[in-house]
Amino acid sequence: MSTALVTDLAIFVLALLVGVEVIGKVxxxxxxxxxxxxxxxxxxILAGAMLIGVTAGGVVGYLLAFVASLFAAANVxxxxxxxxxMLKMFRRKAPEPVPAAPAKVAVAAAAGAPSxxxxxxxPS
Amino acid sequence: xxxxQAVIQLVYVIAAACFVIGLxxxxxxxxxxxxxxxxxxxxxxxxxxxxxxxIHYGTVKPIGWIAxxxxxxxxxxxxxxxxxxxxxxxxxxxxxxxxxxxxGAATLVGVYDYxxxxxxxxxxxxxxxVATLLDVIIGCVTFSGSxxxxxxxxxxxxxxxxxxxxxRLVNIVLGVVLLGTAVFMLTTASQLALLVIALAALAFGVLxxxxxxxxxxxxxxxxxxxxxxxxVAMAGIVINNWALIVAGALVGASGGILTxxxxxxxxxxxxxxxxxxxGTGDSAAVLAGPxxxxxxxxxxxxxxxxxxxxxxxxxIVPGYGLAAAQAxxxxxxxxxxxxxxxxxxxxxIHPVAGRMPGHMNVLLAEANVPYPxxxxxxxxxxxxPRTDVALVIGANDVTNPAARRPGSAISGMxxxxxxxAKSIIVVKRSMGHGYAGIENELYFDPKTNMYFxxxxxxxxxxxxxxxxxxx
Numbered sequence: 001m002s003t004a005l006v007t008d009l010a011i012f013v014l015a016l017l018v019g020v021e022v023i024g025k026v027x028x029x030x031x032x033x034x035x036x037x038x039x040x041x042x043x044x045i046l047a048g049a050m051l052i053g054v055t056a057g058g059v060v061g062y063l064l065a066f067v068a069s070l071f072a073a074a075n076v077x078x079x080x081x082x083x084x085x086m087l088k089m090f091r092r093k094a095p096e097p098v099p100a101a102p103a104k105v106a107v108a109a110a111a112g113a114p115s116x117x118x119x120x121x122x123p124s
Numbered sequence: 125x126x127x128x129q130a131v132i133q134l135v136y137v138i139a140a141a142c143f144v145i146g147l148x149x150x151x152x153x154x155x156x157x158x159x160x161x162x163x164x165x166x167x168x169x170x171x172x173x174x175x176x177x178x179i180h181y182g183t184v185k186p187i188g189w190i191a192x193x194x195x196x197x198x199x200x201x202x203x204x205x206x207x208x209x210x211x212x213x214x215x216x217x218x219x220x221x222x223x224x225x226x227x228g229a230a231t232l233v234g235v236y237d238y239x240x241x242x243x244x245x246x247x248x249x250x251x252x253x254v255a256t257l258l259d260v261i262i263g264c265v266t267f268s269g270s271x272x273x274x275x276x277x278x279x280x281x282x283x284x285x286x287x288x289x290x291x292r293l294v295n296i297v298l299g300v301v302l303l304g305t306a307v308f309m310l311t312t313a314s315q316l317a318l319l320v321i322a323l324a325a326l327a328f329g330v331l332x333x334x335x336x337x338x339x340x341x342x343x344x345x346x347x348x349x350x351x352x353x354x355x356v357a358m359a360g361i362v363i364n365n366w367a368l369i370v371a372g373a374l375v376g377a378s379g380g381i382l383t384x385x386x387x388x389x390x391x392x393x394x395x396x397x398x399x400x401x402x403g404t405g406d407s408a409a410v411l412a413g414p415x416x417x418x419x420x421x422x423x424x425x426x427x428x429x430x431x432x433x434x435x436x437x438x439x440i441v442p443g444y445g446l447a448a449a450q451a452x453x454x455x456x457x458x459x460x461x462x463x464x465x466x467x468x469x470x471x472x473i474h475p476v477a478g479r480m481p482g483h484m485n486v487l488l489a490e491a492n493v494p495y496p497x498x499x500x501x502x503x504x505x506x507x508x509p510r511t512d513v514a515l516v517i518g519a520n521d522v523t524n525p526a527a528r529r530p531g532s533a534i535s536g537m538x539x540x541x542x543x544x545a546k547s548i549i550v551v552k553r554s555m556g557h558g559y560a561g562i563e564n565e566l567y568f569d570p571k572t573n574m575y576f577x578x579x580x581x582x583x584x585x586x587x588x589x590x591x592x593x594x595x
Binding site: 004005008009011012013015016017018019020022023024025026027028029030031032033034035036037038039040041042043044045046047048049050051052053054055056057060061062063064065066067068069070071072073074075076077078079080081082083084085086087088089090091092093 | 146163215364482500
């Protein structure tokens with residue numbers, strides 16, 4: 001077994017343990033974004049696809065480089081964009097009320113209540 | 125290692141650190157967006173470093189640049205387009221497609237490395253091959269399995285478990301072929317053998333996912349996610365690239381954690397899910413239950429609206445039916461009308477509701493429901509006894525009290541204690557069975573009223589009725 005392989009295996013095992021520890025107890029709210037984020041991270045395979053180019057010389061090599069980089073680029077770009085899109089939707093409070101706000105809100109606003117109660121929701 | 129390569133490796137370490145920090149920030153909704161940004165920065169650094177490395181080597185031929193450039197641009201375009209336009213209800217398919225292309229790319233990197241190094245003096249025998257083999261096998265299983273999963277989720281392939289006679293035998297044969305050829309390749313370099321392995325692994329991926337039904341999809345997607353990560357890590361070992369190894373291992377860990385969470389939430393082991401769904405084996409002994417002669421009470425929008433409007437606490441229990449009917453905005457509107465009327469509304473989220481981990485949370489987030497209103501199972505179950513109305517929308521097996529008793533197909537599965545609420549309204553299209561293929565005893569409970577309609581229609585009618593009532 002070469003030194004490089006031993007080092008690689010050590011990195012793999014340690015990173016696996018770091019992953020388990022760091023991700024830990026993710027709230028169910030974030031299960032989909034977590035998976036999507038993990039999805040974009042394995043898009044790093046784009047780096048691997050690019051490195052094919054270093055030695056590629058024949059038709060097969062070029063073809064593999066093309067398909068691999070296409071797959072990987074779709075993975076990495078799509079993954080990050082969709083994760084961002086999803087996370088943007090998660091919010092702690094409801095959005096600001098539309099013009100036709102219920103009377104409650106008007107009263108709260110008039111009383112100079114902080115804006116975080118002025119969302120048409122009962123203070124909990 | 126030249127000092128230049130050392131610098132590149134160090135940059136990869138920085139990128140890997142970004143991935144770790146990014147994933148860690150995903151532990152809380154408040155920091156999750158920053159986590160994604162940190163992770164993006166890591167990715168940009170890693171890709172830029174690789175580009176610098178390619179330029180530094182100076183061996184990439186013009187056609188190579190064209191192949192890489194065209195592939196990257198087209199791929200990026202496809203990724204960007206699908207990520208921007210995908211509907212939130214179709215997220216599980218997209219996640220599955222990203223698993224497929226990730227696994228596919230990892231396979232191709234391994235295949236290329238094999239074809240290339242085989243021509244070098246000394247061949248590729250020995251330990252390097254183990255990583256290559258694992259890369260190709262896991263990558264191929266992920267690729268075909270994820271495509272099938274996406275097809276099932278999209279409805280291109282039937283969502284029901286698909287089994288045929290002798291499928292288990294075929295699996296065993298494929299397993300033997302894989303193992304035998306792999307052992308053969310450890311001592312003999314052969315492109316043909318690699319092809320056999322790739323084809324067998326592709327077939328195995330198809331056969332692995334076909335018999336798995338819709339409700340088990342959260343487990344399957346998580347598992348395929350873990351596989352993709354592992355395949356990428358193996359590709360990293362093959363080409364000796366730290367960034368790939370670390371990133372792949374992280375994804376493997378996250379997919380593994382999710383797989384276990386999902387399997388626990390169904391009280392099933394992962395092998396049990398992989399081997400076959402409910403109702404396909406002899407385990408699904410259907411209980412006679414109270415279903416035989418018990419009566420089901422049906423209800424209309426007006427009556428449902430009265431119950432909801434005069435309640436002080438309502439818990440909404442969404443399931444896959446909500447996603448299938450694209451009714452997330454309709455339910456959010458009903459909830460906000462009730463809240464304006466002073467009713468306390470929250471949502472009970474079962475871990476495996478929907479088709480992927482956290483499916484309901486994403487849908488309701490899209491409908492602007494604040495996430496503190498979405499309550500996890502363990503937290504909300506004690507709330508049911510002091511709840512006036514539990515409104516079940518498109519959820520079935522996860523509310524079946526039969527799970528508490530031994531002897532049913534879902535015994536031992538953690539459920540939402542919907543039956544403990546003071547009254548229950550179930551919105552459902554028909555009395556059809558859930559995925560487990562058994563009667564839901566909840567529907568025969570004297571406290572339960574069935575509202576037979578499509579979720580979206582039913583919610584719109586109830587919202588209108590509540591509005592008239594409180595106006």
